[in-house]
Amino acid sequence: MSQPIFPLVLTGLVYEAGGQALLKGITAEIQATGRTLILGPNGAGKSLLLRLCHGLLKPTRGRIDWCGQTEARRDQAMVFQRPVMLRRSAMGNLTYALACRGVGRAERRRRVEEVLDRTGLAAKAKLPARVLSGGEQQRLALARAWVLRPQVLFLDEPTANLDPAASLAVEEVILEIQASGTKIVMTTHDLGQARRLGDEILFLCDGRLVERKAAASFFSGPESPEAAAFIAGRLTW
Ligand SMILES: Nc1ncnc2c1ncn2[C@@H]1O[C@H](COP(=O)(O)OP(=O)(O)OP(=O)(O)O)[C@@H](O)[C@H]1O
Numbered sequence: 410m411s412q413p414i415f416p417l418v419l420t421g422l423v424y425e426a427g428g429q430a431l432l433k434g435i436t437a438e439i440q441a442t443g444r445t446l447i448l449g450p451n452g453a454g455k456s457l458l459l460r461l462c463h464g465l466l467k468p469t470r471g472r473i474d475w476c477g478q479t480e481a482r483r484d485q486a487m488v489f490q491r492p493v494m495l496r497r498s499a500m501g502n503l504t505y506a507l508a509c510r511g512v513g514r515a516e517r518r519r520r521v522e523e524v525l526d527r528t529g530l531a532a533k534a535k536l537p538a539r540v541l542s543g544g545e546q547q548r549l550a551l552a553r554a555w556v557l558r559p560q561v562l563f564l565d566e567p568t569a570n571l572d573p574a575a576s577l578a579v580e581e582v583i584l585e586i587q588a589s590g591t592k593i594v595m596t597t598h599d600l601g602q603a604r605r606l607g608d609e610i611l612f613l614c615d616g617r618l619v620e621r622k623a624a625a626s627f628f629s630g631p632e633s634p635e636a637a638a639f640i641a642g643r644l645t646w
């Protein structure tokens with residue numbers, strides 16, 4: 410196991426694009442334990458925040474520190490809302506991800522078989538990834554991240570466009586990934602899912618971190634009018 414990368418410390422994070430401040434000074438500390446859910450209306454800055462944390466974007470101002478380390482990238486993985494699968498089999502997508510990390514052939518095979526099994530995709534292993542259903546592709550995207558054994562997995566709307574049964578299947582995989590020791594940081598629009606999966610909530614609105622609370626107290630007693638309206642379904646953008 411590589412060196413621990415948590416806590417993740419965000420200090421005065423500002424992101425500007427197109428002459429606009431899109432994230433307006435976010436300060437927070439995220440610990441290795443528990444599932445952290447980022448909630449907020451459309452356009453609040455949730456996806457931007459995940460991308461910054463994952464190092465895909467550079468902050469305009471402010472800092473992102475991983476336990477004082479600068480080289481935490483190798484221990485992170487991210488699954489996007491619309492994951493892109495390579496033109497290979499389901500199994501080939503996983504093997505390729507490991508080959509890119511320099512993992513040897515025997516170890517690759519062992520790890521790939523294990524995650525295919527644990528994500529319920531063993532029977533689909535040889536099919537071209539792109540013919541899998543939406544829910545299966547989403548589970549494959551999770552498998553492709555999981556097989557890397559990251560310390561943290563960022564998930565951006567992992568169940569958007571999935572039906573309730575497929576969403577629950579994805580949630581089960583997320584719980585298993587966490588149980589294997591990976592920190593989960595995710596966004597969702599599904600309040601039911603946020604209640605099921607959230608340990609702590611970061612509530613963003615208009616590029617600001619408006620509330621940060623344990624999930625139970627966020628849902629039972631939001632402090633800000635924006636969060637109260639969001640929970641009541643009255644704040645959608
Ligand atoms: N490169 C860019 N240039 C200008 N504006 C941008 C850029 N990238 C993002 N934005 C804007 O920043 C805001 C936040 O975007 P972001 O994708 O983080 O929202 P979000 O909270 O993930 O919303 P959703 O719930 O719809 O996914 C949006 O208003 C978006 O239009």
Ligand SMILES: [Mg+2]
Pocket residue numbers: 455456457565
């Ligand atoms: Mg988004």
